[in-house]
Amino acid sequence: MANIKDIAKMANVSVTTVSRVLNNHPYVSQEKRNAVLQAIEKSNYQKNYNAVHLSTGKTFLIGVVLPYSNHPYFGLLVEGIANEALTLNYNIVLIQTNYDKNRELEALDMLKHKQIDALIICSRICDWDTLKHYSSYGSITLCEDTRGRNLSSTFIDHYESFFTALEFLASKGHSKIGYCIGRTSGTNSTQRESAYRDFLQKYNHPYEVHYIFNNCLFLEDGEQVIKEIKKMTDPPTAILVTSDQVAAGMVTCCHKENISIPNKLALIGFDNQPIAKLMAITTMEIPLVQMGRNLVIQATNSKDTTYDQFKSRLIERETV
């Protein structure tokens, strides 16, 4: 492919003149301009966009860090991110970490090396000091409560959301309540754990460690939880399930095993995924698509640090 020097040679002008024509600079005679345009036409010259980026310093790429590319929670979030990015003329670079710290660091290095304009971290494992260090190189936006940390974020008050769901179960007469969670570390999980402990204390219920099910992310994990509950001599009567996907797995398994929902086991899902509507699962709706859109708006407005809290909402269906 011809480069700028080839074009200059073909048009019999200087490299500077070619550059001026490419950048619509006014001080070029019409004659020379035409010669350059003809040479470009002839040679099929393509403006090297990386060169353009060097001068503007912008890539119009936003990095999106997420642990799994194929999970419905992140699916809805990425749907919002992708749509808003499209609107603002950005493309997104998907960086799947599987919660491997080195991969998250590679993503942060992309920001440092100006390969992306901004980074959205949907779920994090690096510590705050690391993020603070990298935020000097470019905009980092998170999907968890970052108030007091000087990093922008879009988040749900997971403490309040969990407490609301627990109070709803209490109002229906439940006292033996457990929960399923994707991972026990991370800001969101810590907030949920606090809400759970405060709820137990308020009602004077004991903390039963086997009522808490970790690593629950996919449909199949719901099946596993039901199997564990079936083995218990004093099982929970209700479960908060932090993923509708897992809740759907539990409903399907209960149906197979003739465990009546909600009589024998009540369930509250989270997110309000399409499957929750279809299977009539009571759920705490989280507006993930809108949150994804907001993350992009924050990521591209890197001047101000903003903390945008979104509301979750209980949707009553048939599993409580």
Next chain:
Amino acid sequence: MANIKDIAKMANVSVTTVSRVLNNHPYVSQEKRNAVLQAIEKSNYQKNYNAVHLSTGKTFLIGVVLPYSNHPYFGLLVEGIANEALTLNYNIVLIQTNYDKNRELEALDMLKHKQIDALIICSRICDWDTLKHYSSYGSITLCEDTRGRNLSSTFIDHYESFFTALEFLASKGHSKIGYCIGRTSGTNSTQRESAYRDFLQKYNHPYEVHYIFNNCLFLEDGEQVIKEIKKMTDPPTAILVTSDQVAAGMVTCCHKENISIPNKLALIGFDNQPIAKLMAITTMEIPLVQMGRNLVIQATNSKDTTYDQFKSRLIERETV
């Protein structure tokens, strides 16, 4: 941030010397090398990766065009693509088109402008001439049968796959068979349509236009199909459902409406998504994760045009 000129000034050396140190060039005295390294340390200089890309001509980015970022079919494909990209040290740029031709052209322009090294098109709307034109700028790999078109691809023989599923239904005594599809255009859909017509001809069954359900992509679409079938005076007794997601929606809806599966209505899904296993849906397995991995291998080996056909496989469960 300091640039290469600032570093040269700080170290009291020429720009060429700084460049040599950055590129590990041997002809630099240890004294000057140390001065440059100290200046870099002091100024927190970052090598501009876009500049590096200019010299190597590589971005280590692969563009991935897909109509919807949040659909389980593309979810599995992207899972494979993302994992293999990670292995080969590439990142992926997700380009969601919603089947808008202009967005597909924008992705092709990214290839033309060297913003990405290669493009994978998971589902296409541009015509062959357009793709052929853009393939002169870089590697384009498709997820449909491209034999004879001089573009690499990873694909399933959808004719054979559809015919196998139809023959299985015939062997179970079905003669009134319909199918659900995401869209009627595209190579894959055309192959399926041919298989369906040839099957009808082979068994002398009439072509019933209302047995074909278009725009079936999501869980909710399955519900809609069941509603339409319920209204028919002479409904099909079996349906090929080209997405397990839609099949799951149909199973859930039939359960609510007391339509017995497989007695009243038999179903064969496609893909073998986790939901098909969980809901015991008979399905044609398509190895989407492996296909995604293969697409990346082809995209990054742009020297040879290869056509890699993968096999689908019937998994018998409880819906036929």
